[in-house]
Amino acid sequence: MSSIILEAHSLTKKYRHTVALEHIDLQIEKGKIYGFIGQNGAGKTTFLRLATGLAFPTSGSLSLWGKTDTKELQEQRKRIGCMIETPALFPTMTAYQNMEVQRIQRGIPDKAVIEKTLNMVGLKDTGKKSVRNFSLGMRQRLGIAIALLNTPEFLILDEPINGLDPAGIVDVRNLLKSLNNEYGMTILVSSHILEELYQTASEFILIDKGKIVEEISAYELNERCKRHIAIKTTSPQKALLVLEEKLHTENFKLLPDGIIHLYDYLDDMEKVAAALSDARILVTGLSISGDTLEDYFLSKTGGTGNVKSPKS
């Protein structure tokens, strides 16, 4: 059985004056948590709306569990739980009643699932309080609860931690991780809060101006963001020997393009330069590199406008 849950081929969405998505090729694999990152207007929500059937692509194809036919695609959406932009709630109803509407329309026979899911998001004790009197964070939690009601195989959350307090953010993060661990749930989360995504996701999709800029795993991202001395030389193998023998370190990596990343001596770059110079190795570049997570994303998405870190 294929491990691909969602696949997009050359997916394009145009509005009257703008191209929201341009030839998107993307695969979402089973059991992973994906962080979907991009600035406002980058096309994140448009993509999620296409995936959830709220909008139709101008061209290209989208498949869910290998199904591409319109009717079959819609049928597969029963396996998805989602919250796109703001939670879909009836303001005059209570949290329980909101969940009950969703339970009925999804054909879930067991009413106990409502209490269980409300408990999961910390909304068990809201009683007869109408949703209109809920705080933004509570609404967000209820939206997440609705998305989780049928224990979906694929969970899509658009900005789920908007309006949540720090404790709520931690709760949601832990919840997503436990859902992924316990049920093998595949999760696609879009967010502006990079540090939060960084702590949750195992894969990252960077989107900018309607195009996928990069798909990268958390491991690769860590490697790229790690601070290091980047050494450019005409004799990399010889330089590695010098680092081992003269500087007594093996904490380095030789990249395919010949650049050496040295993770030690960050505070003593002169010593590295001197060692290489003494060994008569021509060094064409020597600098400290490594981005913060935020820097890395901004360098890829090309802007500083809307992507934010809680630390900034």
Added chain:
Amino acid sequence: MSNLLKAEFYKLFHSRYFWGIGAFHLSLSSVLLLDSIGETSNLFFASLYNTPILYFLAIVFSALFVGNDFGQRTLQSYINTGHTREQVLFVKLLVYQIACMIILALPLLIHGLIGELFLKETFVSVGGNLNTVLTATVSLFTMCLLPFFFAFIFRDTGKALAVPMVLFFLMIFLMNGDQALFISQILPMGQLRLIALQQLTAPMMPFILTDFLWIFILYFGAYLGFRHSDLK
């Protein structure tokens, strides 16, 4: 689809708008009887006479029951969870029409029964009036469909309220103009007024066909507008 239907009925019965507008319509219609009773021959027709004026309440209900569903993205959640747009439209129409018919027709039934029981009026027992009842029912059904159509076209509470409301006043204006009789014959709202004044004489079939034409146009208009539309 049965799950969707059950969910919509659950929503309807928990809807404050439905009970509130229903109760308000009944009381306002009862108060207005004092004015219309002199214009018509019995309590049922007097109540029917007021129905076009109170049509704005059906428009308000439509904006709140259907328009709000779009505005709050709750209708979109049906699509997210795998229901087809055809199913969503059909179920929404069915439940909305039942609710709207209850709101608009309940005063007619109650006032008709009061007339029958306490004022010794004989409207219900007269076989010839079945045609009238049928025409009135089809007209009411068509009237309900107009704001529903706009709610599905605009998919927004404000526009779903404003546009039908403007049309409502326009129809009232036209029904009082030079071509009042002709306009009243082709507009479901006008047909009700003519029935109330017993000016809509047999055969009723052309009027029923006119209403069915309206139903066809409005339903398929809503379907075509909704089928491939991008939802917020």
